[in-house]
Amino acid sequence: MEETFSEILETRLKRLLPFLVSVFLLLVFYVPVHLPLSRYLRPDIGMICVYFWALYRQDLFGPFSAFLLGVAADSLSAVPIGLNIFVFMFIFVAGSTSSSYVNMKPFAVSWAGFAVVSFLAFVVKWLLASVFYSKFLVFGSVFAGYLSTICFYPLIARLNIFIQNRYLANEEVVYEQG
Amino acid sequence: MKRRRVLFIRLSQFRLFIRKFLIAVLFVSALALMMLSKADSLVLEKTSDVLLQVFNPVIRVVQLPAQFVYGVYGKIKDVSRVYAENKKLKKEHADRLLLKNRLRTLEAENKLLARLLNYTPPPEATFVTAKIIAEEGDGFSHSLIAYVGKTDKVKEGQVVLGGESVVGRVETVAGKYVRVLLFTDINSKIPVIVERSRERGILSGDNTTVPKLQFTALNADIKPGDMLVTSGVAGIFPAGLPVGIVSRIGEDETEVETITDIPRLEYVRIVDYGIYDDVVMMTSENEE
Numbered sequence: 001m002e003e004t005f006s007e008i009l010e011t012r013l014k015r016l017l018p019f020l021v022s023v024f025l026l027l028v029f030y031v032p033v034h035l036p037l038s039r040y041l042r043p044d045i046g047m048i049c050v051y052f053w054a055l056y057r058q059d060l061f062g063p064f065s066a067f068l069l070g071v072a073a074d075s076l077s078a079v080p081i082g083l084n085i086f087v088f089m090f091i092f093v094a095g096s097t098s099s100s101y102v103n104m105k106p107f108a109v110s111w112a113g114f115a116v117v118s119f120l121a122f123v124v125k126w127l128l129a130s131v132f133y134s135k136f137l138v139f140g141s142v143f144a145g146y147l148s149t150i151c152f153y154p155l156i157a158r159l160n161i162f163i164q165n166r167y168l169a170n171e172e173v174v175y176e177q178g
Numbered sequence: 179m180k181r182r183r184v185l186f187i188r189l190s191q192f193r194l195f196i197r198k199f200l201i202a203v204l205f206v207s208a209l210a211l212m213m214l215s216k217a218d219s220l221v222l223e224k225t226s227d228v229l230l231q232v233f234n235p236v237i238r239v240v241q242l243p244a245q246f247v248y249g250v251y252g253k254i255k256d257v258s259r260v261y262a263e264n265k266k267l268k269k270e271h272a273d274r275l276l277l278k279n280r281l282r283t284l285e286a287e288n289k290l291l292a293r294l295l296n297y298t299p300p301p302e303a304t305f306v307t308a309k310i311i312a313e314e315g316d317g318f319s320h321s322l323i324a325y326v327g328k329t330d331k332v333k334e335g336q337v338v339l340g341g342e343s344v345v346g347r348v349e350t351v352a353g354k355y356v357r358v359l360l361f362t363d364i365n366s367k368i369p370v371i372v373e374r375s376r377e378r379g380i381l382s383g384d385n386t387t388v389p390k391l392q393f394t395a396l397n398a399d400i401k402p403g404d405m406l407v408t409s410g411v412a413g414i415f416p417a418g419l420p421v422g423i424v425s426r427i428g429e430d431e432t433e434v435e436t437i438t439d440i441p442r443l444e445y446v447r448i449v450d451y452g453i454y455d456d457v458v459m460m461t462s463e464n465e466e
Contacts, residue, residue: 024240027233030312030323031241034248034442040315040387063197067204074211075229077314078321078349078359081222082211089205129318132216133364138386142317 018061022049043152054095066092227352305449320363339447340438343420369411375399391432
């Protein structure tokens with residue numbers, strides 16, 4: 001039976017959903033909330049999304065999606081272009097390689113995994129930015145960002161789980177070890 | 179049957195190889211982009227501007243619910259503040275009336291003296307008020323994105339004020355949006371002067387909430403509570419604009435507190451003092 005145009009479009013959109021949701025969440029967290037310290041404790045939503053989708057649905061969220069999300073994050077931010085791309089690629093590789101160990105385990109395991117991977121990612125980002133500016137950035141404020149990112153992981157992960165179960169549950173799952 | 183299996187294994191291995199190769203290429207591309215942005219590539223700058231124009235309308239829509247919630251919360255808070263504020267404003271109004279009279283006398287005197295000296299005043303500053311639609315302030319960068327609308331008055335390098343003090347400068351203009359580099363960002367260096375003692379220094383951002391005063395004399399007369407104003411050196415900022423207040427003097431560094439409560443800022447003023455264009459023109463003439 002041949003698929004109609006709307007069916008094809010729906011399938012394509014569904015396959016793009018992880019990336020589109022990640023871009024949307026990235027934009028949401030740039031919105032000013034005017035609360036004390038809110039802008040200094042902003043989580044890195046891109047890291048959470050890349051890790052989550054690389055862990056559970058790398059068939060729908062590939063390396064190119066991580067790269068494009070990095071491009072979006074870099075264009076919104078005043079950081080050097082390429083910094084977020086590199087870090088998101090790092091998270092993607094770490095997430096997809098640890099996929100077989102973390103998959104089907106309790107949620108706390110993926111959270112702990114994210115805590116380790118994102119710590120390494122923040123260190124890499126801090127080192128790259130320090131090299132770029134030829135000056136060590138204050139690690140305290142970087143660490144505050146890391147802590148808030150870990151705290152936001154359950155919330156964003158739950159949202160992504162909802163999208164996965166509601167819209168992507170019937171999509172084919174293909175895990176590849178890269 | 180066996181041949182088909184071997185072919186399948188080879189095909190999956192080939193796909194895996196391609197995937198690994200793609201990841202390696204993307205990593206290298208990220209590093210290459212970083213090197214290009216270090217070299218201030220024009221193509222990269224333009225691409226970033228285009229992306230900024232694509233994403234920002236979405237942010238403007240996304241922020242509407244957040245803005246509504248904040249508006250309601252702000253109104254409730256405002257009601258409790260109104261009584262105290264009204265009392266304070268009445269007192270300030272009385273003081274300002276006295277000041278206004280004194281100012282009028284000084285203005286007249288100033289005009290007379292300027293005429294005697296044949297002095298040509300600088301062009302008056304013009305400004306554009308812009309609404310903040312996105313912000314970031316983590317350990318890697320401190321910036322704002324503001325909506326200026328359709329205007330050709332805003333240019334790169336112009337001074338950005340929050341309230342009456344400097345908060346940064348325009349880094350990028352992308353259509354109806356501008357990116358403002360805050361003075362707390364690591365890329366920001368502002369020549370300043372201590373208002374009381376006229377000591378000079380450079381206010382350097384370090385991606386924290388407290389920028390540092392650097393390059394001051396060893397025995398500089400600086401105390402906590404001293405007001406820092408722009409010195410006008412380097413030509414980007416005009417002299418005399420308030421920037422911050424000295425909050426702590428340590429052994430190695432002097433910390434400065436911002437005057438404007440940046441997280442609570444909703445609007446900024448982008449001011450054109452007409453001096454940045456002159457500096458750019460002079461620099462390009464010198465280069466030629």
